[in-house]
Amino acid sequence: MPKLFIPGPIDVSPETYAAMSQPMIGHRGSEFEALYASLQPGLQEIMGTKRPVFLSTSSAWGVMEASLRNLVRKKVLTLCCGAFSDKWFDVAKKCGFEADKIQVEWGEAIDPETVRAKLAEGGFDTVTLIHNETSTGVMNDLPAIAKVVKSFEDVLLIVDTVSSLSGTPINADELGLDVTLAGVQKALALPPGLAVFAVSEAAMARAKAQPNRGYYFDFLEFAKNAEANNTPSTPAISLLFGLQQILANIKAEGFANRIARHEANNKLIADWAERHGFKNFAPEGNRSVTLSCFHTPEGFDQSAFIKNLKSKHGFVINGGYGKIKGLTFRISNMGNETKETMQELIDAMDDVLG
Numbered sequence: 001m002p003k004l005f006i007p008g009p010i011d012v013s014p015e016t017y018a019a020m021s022q023p024m025i026g027h028r029g030s031e032f033e034a035l036y037a038s039l040q041p042g043l044q045e046i047m048g049t050k051r052p053v054f055l056s057t058s059s060a061w062g063v064m065e066a067s068l069r070n071l072v073r074k075k076v077l078t079l080c081c082g083a084f085s086d087k088w089f090d091v092a093k094k095c096g097f098e099a100d101k102i103q104v105e106w107g108e109a110i111d112p113e114t115v116r117a118k119l120a121e122g123g124f125d126t127v128t129l130i131h132n133e134t135s136t137g138v139m140n141d142l143p144a145i146a147k148v149v150k151s152f153e154d155v156l157l158i159v160d161t162v163s164s165l166s167g168t169p170i171n172a173d174e175l176g177l178d179v180t181l182a183g184v185q186k187a188l189a190l191p192p193g194l195a196v197f198a199v200s201e202a203a204m205a206r207a208k209a210q211p212n213r214g215y216y217f218d219f220l221e222f223a224k225n226a227e228a229n230n231t232p233s234t235p236a237i238s239l240l241f242g243l244q245q246i247l248a249n250i251k252a253e254g255f256a257n258r259i260a261r262h263e264a265n266n267k268l269i270a271d272w273a274e275r276h277g278f279k280n281f282a283p284e285g286n287r288s289v290t291l292s293c294f295h296t297p298e299g300f301d302q303s304a305f306i307k308n309l310k311s312k313h314g315f316v317i318n319g320g321y322g323k324i325k326g327l328t329f330r331i332s333n334m335g336n337e338t339k340e341t342m343q344e345l346i347d348a349m350d351d352v353l354g
Contacts, residue, residue: 002310005345006318007134007163007291009185009192010335012242016190019245020238027237033229035240042247045255047161047180048171049198054222056195057236060162060183063195065091066217067158067179068126070207072097076126077118079110081140082133083322084160092128100124106136106324107293109286112144119152127157132164134186135321137282137293137330139164146175156203162186165196166250167262167290167334178203184239187262187290188246189335194239199223249336263289265333265342272346276353281328290334296320296327305329305352313348 004011025031036055043053056063068076068091075098078089083106092099102114110129119127127149132139142159149157156178161170165182172180181197184190199207199219207219215221221232250258266289273280273294281293296302302319306329309315320328333342 002314002316004316005332005337006316007186007330007332007334008183010187010189010332011337012189012191013336015249016242016245020191020242022238022241024237027234028230032235032237035237035244036229036231038244039240039247042250043196044198046166046170046250047196047198048169048175049173049180051173051198051200052223052226053196053198054219054226055231055235055240056197056217056222057193057231057233057239058195058217059192060160060181060195061091062217063179063181063197064088064128064158064160065095066214066219067128067181067197068092068095068097069217070210070213070219071156071158071178071203072126073206073210074098074125075100075123076128077101077115077124078128079115079130079140079145080104081108081110081136081138082106082130083135084162085128085130085133088128088130088160106322107138107281107283109138109283110140110145112141112148115145116148116151119149119155124152125155127155128160129157130160130162131170132161132168132288132290134163134288134291135293135324136328137280137288137291138286139168139282139288140286142170143175146177150176156200156206163288163290163334166258168259172198172200176200184243187334188243190239190242190246193236194243261338262334264339265337266290266292268339268342268346269331269333272349281324291330291332293320293328293330296329302326302329305349308352309348312352315345315348317349 158179167187185192278294318330
């Protein structure tokens with residue numbers, strides 16, 4: 001099978017698959033409660049929270065929509081800078097919420113002062129932000145944006161850390177994030193199908209007063225079950241065994257070392273691109289450390305490059321997403337990748353480029 005260096009799902013290690021193939025257990029017994037409890041310290045460390053971290057058998061979009069249903073009373077402001085942040089505005093409208101957006105060009109970052117000016121117009125009670133816009137390789141300035149949002153009373157901040165969680169510090173409690181959510185198929189290097197999220201005290205209080213938050217993604221149901229180390233609905237138990245193994249690896253490596261490894265691997269790809277004249281799609285100072293997005297140069301046969309890399313070396317990179325498909329290409333360095341495995345990819349790409 002080819003090895004994935006796409007922005008997700010990413011390569012899953014044999015050790016993780018082995019952990020996932022443990023015998024099945026019941027989800028309403030003491031064995032499951034012990035499994036659930038064992039995940040909390042590691043998840044809390046990578047999110048930077050003392051709050052319970054809930055486990056949802058869904059993609060991250062389940063929790064992204066749920067966050068709106070649980071928290072929006074008046075109007076939501078969506079911060080749009082790429083395919084996934086743009087989609088959040090559409091989801092808000094489809095859920096029947098009053099919504100407005102700050103829209104910047106794909107490849108640009110959200111300006112915190114623009115957020116301040118928009119919130120000053122009044123009427124908003126919720127803001128959505130994608131920390132690391134996977135489609136463009138832009139990492140937004142989370143601390144600066146959070147500081148602005150927190151300066152407005154009774155405005156809650158929902159943050160998607162889908163492609164940044166465990167590859168860079170999040171510090172949810174310190175920044176006052178109200179919902180911090182992610183899927184596990186990106187930097188956590190698990191197969192898709194599980195989302196993890198933490199909810200602030202203020203957000204829980206808001207949800208409690210919300211009449212139509214549904215059942216499957218009701219934050220209060222998650223909180224009630226978490227007290228007993230459980231989930232409201234049948235969880236993806238095999239994925240939780242895999243997550244347990246990943247979190248044990250993070251503990252053994254040390255979270256700070258893991259972050260440094262992601263930064264170093266990302267720099268290897270940036271240096272490779274510079275040598276070949278590939279221009280980064282994201283602006284300097286707002287570049288992801290878990291993946292890279294590059295402009296496709298005029299006259300460059302990107303399709304052949306990607307195809308030959310796969311057929312000749314068994315490595316898969318991505319040819320862009322959404323409206324910049326073909327105009328950009330993306331390379332992931334997240335999860336279990338090391339200096340050695342990134343060098344293997346670089347040598348292969350050099351070979352294909354000739």
